[in-house]
Amino acid sequence: MIATVWRVAGVSFSLVVVLCAVLLYGSTPDQAAFLNSQVGELTIGFAVRTDDLTVLLLAVVGVIATCVQVYSLGYLHQRPASYHALVTLFTAAMVIVVISDSLFFLLIGWEVMGACSYLLIGHYWERRDARSGAVKAFLMTRLGDVGFLFGIFVLGLGAGTFRISQLDPARISPGVLTTGTLLLLVGVVGKSAQVPLQTWLPDAMPGPSPVSALIHAATMVAAGVFLIARMYDVFAASTTTLTVLAIVACVTMLFAALCASAALEVKRVLAWSTVSQLALMFSALSLRTADGRHAALFHLVTHAAFKGLLFLCAGVLLHQVGSAAFVVLRRYTRRGRLRKALRVTFITMTIGLASLAGVPGFAGFFSKDAIIEAAWEHARDGSTVGWIVLVSVCLTAALTAFYCVRLWLWVFFRTPALAGGIGAFEADDALADLDEPDTSKLRDAPWLMLAPLVLLAIGAIVLGYVDGVHLNWAIGLISTALVVLGALPAYSLWRRGADPRPVVLEREFGVDPAYRGLFVVPVRRLAKLTVAGDRDVLGGYVSAAGRTGTLVSQGFRRLQTGNVQTYLTAAVIGVVALAVLAGVIGS
Amino acid sequence: MPLILPLLLAVVLFCIGVYGVLARRNAITLLMSFELMLNAVNLNLVAFDAWRLDGLATGQTLAVFVITLAAAEIGLGLAIVLLLFRTHGHVDADAARDLVEEEQESAT
Numbered sequence: 175m176i177a178t179v180w181r182v183a184g185v186s187f188s189l190v191v192v193l194c195a196v197l198l199y200g201s202t203p204d205q206a207a208f209l210n211s212q213v214g215e216l217t218i219g220f221a222v223r224t225d226d227l228t229v230l231l232l233a234v235v236g237v238i239a240t241c242v243q244v245y246s247l248g249y250l251h252q253r254p255a256s257y258h259a260l261v262t263l264f265t266a267a268m269v270i271v272v273i274s275d276s277l278f279f280l281l282i283g284w285e286v287m288g289a290c291s292y293l294l295i296g297h298y299w300e301r302r303d304a305r306s307g308a309v310k311a312f313l314m315t316r317l318g319d320v321g322f323l324f325g326i327f328v329l330g331l332g333a334g335t336f337r338i339s340q341l342d343p344a345r346i347s348p349g350v351l352t353t354g355t356l357l358l359l360v361g362v363v364g365k366s367a368q369v370p371l372q373t374w375l376p377d378a379m380p381g382p383s384p385v386s387a388l389i390h391a392a393t394m395v396a397a398g399v400f401l402i403a404r405m406y407d408v409f410a411a412s413t414t415t416l417t418v419l420a421i422v423a424c425v426t427m428l429f430a431a432l433c434a435s436a437a438l439e440v441k442r443v444l445a446w447s448t449v450s451q452l453a454l455m456f457s458a459l460s461l462r463t464a465d466g467r468h469a470a471l472f473h474l475v476t477h478a479a480f481k482g483l484l485f486l487c488a489g490v491l492l493h494q495v496g497s498a499a500f501v502v503l504r505r506y507t508r509r510g511r512l513r514k515a516l517r518v519t520f521i522t523m524t525i526g527l528a529s530l531a532g533v534p535g536f537a538g539f540f541s542k543d544a545i546i547e548a549a550w551e552h553a554r555d556g557s558t559v560g561w562i563v564l565v566s567v568c569l570t571a572a573l574t575a576f577y578c579v580r581l582w583l584w585v586f587f588r589t590p591a592l593a594g595g596i597g598a599f600e601a602d603d604a605l606a607d608l609d610e611p612d613t614s615k616l617r618d619a620p621w622l623m624l625a626p627l628v629l630l631a632i633g634a635i636v637l638g639y640v641d642g643v644h645l646n647w648a649i650g651l652i653s654t655a656l657v658v659l660g661a662l663p664a665y666s667l668w669r670r671g672a673d674p675r676p677v678v679l680e681r682e683f684g685v686d687p688a689y690r691g692l693f694v695v696p697v698r699r700l701a702k703l704t705v706a707g708d709r710d711v712l713g714g715y716v717s718a719a720g721r722t723g724t725l726v727s728q729g730f731r732r733l734q735t736g737n738v739q740t741y742l743t744a745a746v747i748g749v750v751a752l753a754v755l756a757g758v759i760g761s
Numbered sequence: 762m763p764l765i766l767p768l769l770l771a772v773v774l775f776c777i778g779v780y781g782v783l784a785r786r787n788a789i790t791l792l793m794s795f796e797l798m799l800n801a802v803n804l805n806l807v808a809f810d811a812w813r814l815d816g817l818a819t820g821q822t823l824a825v826f827v828i829t830l831a832a833a834e835i836g837l838g839l840a841i842v843l844l845l846f847r848t849h850g851h852v853d854a855d856a857a858r859d860l861v862e863e864e865q866e867s868a869t
Contacts, residue, residue, distance in 0.1 A: 736861030738854055743783050
């Protein structure tokens with residue numbers, strides 16, 4: 175009963191968000207403040223605003239949330255009602271971030287999202303990896319949020335206001351501006367899983383797939399990009415911050431793309447690709463041009479469509495096959511069943527991957543080209559940052575095509591050369607020949623789950639054209655060439671049934687073990703030391719005091735002989751002694 | 762009569778009383794020794810009253826109070842002694858050690 179109520183509430187809330195976006199579309203930008211309180215010379219309160227950016231993000235959040243909520247009806251119909259309630263809260267928190275005009279109001283939404291993502295990633299609480307992934311996500315985003323909070327303080331105090339629309343970079347001294355934006359950047363890096371706080375996003379994969387779709391497409395990680403776009407004037411005023419952002423983004427996009435090309439699970443590939451694509455948006459933002467900002471937001475929208483689509487497809491694979499690991503999927507593919515049984519999923523996932531890889535004609539192609547074009551124009555003006563971004567984006571485009579094709583071919587197609595023989599993943603799978611999967615029961619998901627897929631697949635194509643096609647043919651050709659360049663090695667490797675995975679990539683550059691050695695182990699040691707100090711030193715004193723009391727009382731107990739006359743004697747002696755003492759003192 | 766003589770007598774009486782309370786074993790003797798001590802106090806009160814002559818005879822009044830109290834006390838005391846005899850079959854103060862602390866080694 176409660177679950178039904180929450181399902182209805184969740185779907186209708188998302189629809190209301192979409193409706194708001196539709197109603198606000200084209201209206202003049204407006205803002206309102208309420209519940210203000212005066213603290214010294216500062217005004218702290220809530221404020222909301224509506225402008226183009228708000229409407230755009232509201233539409234994205236609303237559509238993705240509707241898809242996810244509807245999809246979840248089929249995906250998680252036997253799980254507790256808290257799931258739908260949390261997804262709704264998650265969406266609402268993102269809406270708060272999007273509409274708020276007060277830094278503190280924004281912080282509330284920002285933190286509620288962190289809490290919701292923790293609870294939703296740990297939704298399958300009975301699984302150990304889900305629990306530890308949730309804790310990891312929470313701790314790493316919290317680490318970033320500390321920087322975010324102090325960034326708000328620094329900027330707000332420096333500018334004398336906490337209203338985003340009134341933050342005027344010209345009125346803030348450069349030092350304060352740089353410090354404040356760098357601190358905000360720490361929060362953004364944590365929330366959007368950029369280097370060096372990137373490891374939580376791939377480890378959040380044990381969460382339910384619709385939640386992953388929501389986190390990766392519309393909320394949480396997109397909040398970082400949104401924040402920089404929202405406060406673009408402030409960020410653009412600090413060259414240092416944008417340079418740092420560019421470096422972080424370039425390192426992240428290559429790092430994540432390399433990790434994605436060695437990952438062994440569909441969802442993990444997608445998670446790393448999200449990190450990489452977000453870095454693409456950040457690199458566009460770091461160019462400090464209006465084109466760059468526009469390209470970043472364009473990519474945010476198209477990415478929301480195709481990444482939401484891909485995660486929902488991965489959810490269908492998980493739901494119907496029971497696993498999204500390449501090894502397990504290959505057992506079905508080897509017998510040629512997967513593609514035929516899951517026809518709709520196959521087609522929509524192909525569209526999603528094509529869009530992600532940037533195949534001409536799909537939405538991702540146009541938005542990626544917009545970023546490359548913005549970077550090229552910036553680089554042509556003689557900017558080093560522009561050149562770095564341009565080279566990294568091009569490399570990332572090729573790598574993206576590589577891992578998309580690798581994923582697509584290995585998951586859905588029999589290797590022709592081997593004709594069902596032993597390929598790379600079968601060689602890893604000890605159960606490949608022993609375990610004959612029951613392919614007869616494999617069929618596509620219910621239409622409740624497929625409808626959002628179809629809707630998002632249409633979005634993953636059409637969204638590229640809504641902005642009007644401003645294609646620079648030279649750049650379009652280059653990026654197509656890059657896609658082919660990335661796709662060919664993947665194809666030839668797959669044809670030979672080989673999947674060479676360098677150890678360093680498979681271990682994701684050893685970042686996790688390094689963090690473990692650097693932070694986790696020392697903290698554990700310190701904790702043990704603290705426990706030992708508490709138990710053995712402080713506790714020693716406490717129990718020694720107790721034992722002394724007991725020992726002394728053991729001695730005093732012997733005085734209680736039960737003989738009245740002994741007591742009286744003691745009393746008389748005491749009285750006499752007191753009298754003598756009084757006499758001595760008195761004289 | 763000098764004040765010192767009744768006071769000396771009172772001291773002697775009190776000391777005999779104390780000795781009796783502390784050293785004798787018979788409970789009845791104990792009670793009698795209490796009476797001796799009380800009466801030593803009475804003697805003190807009367808002697809000082811005669812010495813001070815404050816006109817209100819405070820000392821004598823107090824002495825009458827003490828006598829009354831002593832009567833009540835001896836009634837109670839004898840009742841206790843009677844009960845002691847009934848339950849234990851003797852009136853030996855030394856032997857009545859029911860409230861002794863038992864030896865136990867369980868240090869908490």
